[in-house]
Amino acid sequence: MDEERRSARDLDLPEEERLTLTTDCDTKAKRNCRARQLYEAGWTLRAIGEAFTPPYRRSTAKYWVEQGDYVHRINVPIPTPNVRPTGYQRKKPISPGIPLATQQRLAQLAPLARYFRSGMASTSIQAQANQELNELVYELYSSNVTIAEIARAANVTFRAIARRLGR
Numbered sequence: 001m002d003e004e005r006r007s008a009r010d011l012d013l014p015e016e017e018r019l020t021l022t023t024d025c026d027t028k029a030k031r032n033c034r035a036r037q038l039y040e041a042g043w044t045l046r047a048i049g050e051a052f053t054p055p056y057r058r059s060t061a062k063y064w065v066e067q068g069d070y071v072h073r074i075n076v077p078i079p080t081p082n083v084r085p086t087g088y089q090r091k092k093p094i095s096p097g098i099p100l101a102t103q104q105r106l107a108q109l110a111p112l113a114r115y116f117r118s119g120m121a122s123t124s125i126q127a128q129a130n131q132e133l134n135e136l137v138y139e140l141y142s143s144n145v146t147i148a149e150i151a152r153a154a155n156v157t158f159r160a161i162a163r164r165l166g167r
Helices: 015-024 027-041 045-049 059-067 101-112 125-140 148-155 158-164
Strands: none
Touching: 015 027, 015 101, 027 045, 027 059, 045 059, 059 101, 101 125, 101 148, 148 158
């Protein structure tokens, strides 16, 4: 039943369908049949269960779908959900990567910046390395390079870079 099914995540059933489910499906068999038709059309179990007042749980809607048959059909067209494109959709853009020269500079700066303390003079090697490392990290992160990539290039932990970014 689930091989070709694309679900309409985060969508609610249209009001007309809610009325059909609550009024036209006066028997359990009709309700189960309609729930199965909606599920096969791509509607989620959550959307089917929440069409009722009070709302039913997903597990209850799943039971209806499993019990549904095609004998008790209602002659009302099934609404088609606006389904998102198939496949995984990244929320964050793909990282452009870190140029080799920048990777080498990160690897040079990180050990020096590790020993920077707030009381040090701003002219010390550690303070200058810390400042340059912060600038590089901010620049890379703002150009969609991941924290993990920056950490690998600098040979430090993920947490060390995340702290520099205030995360």
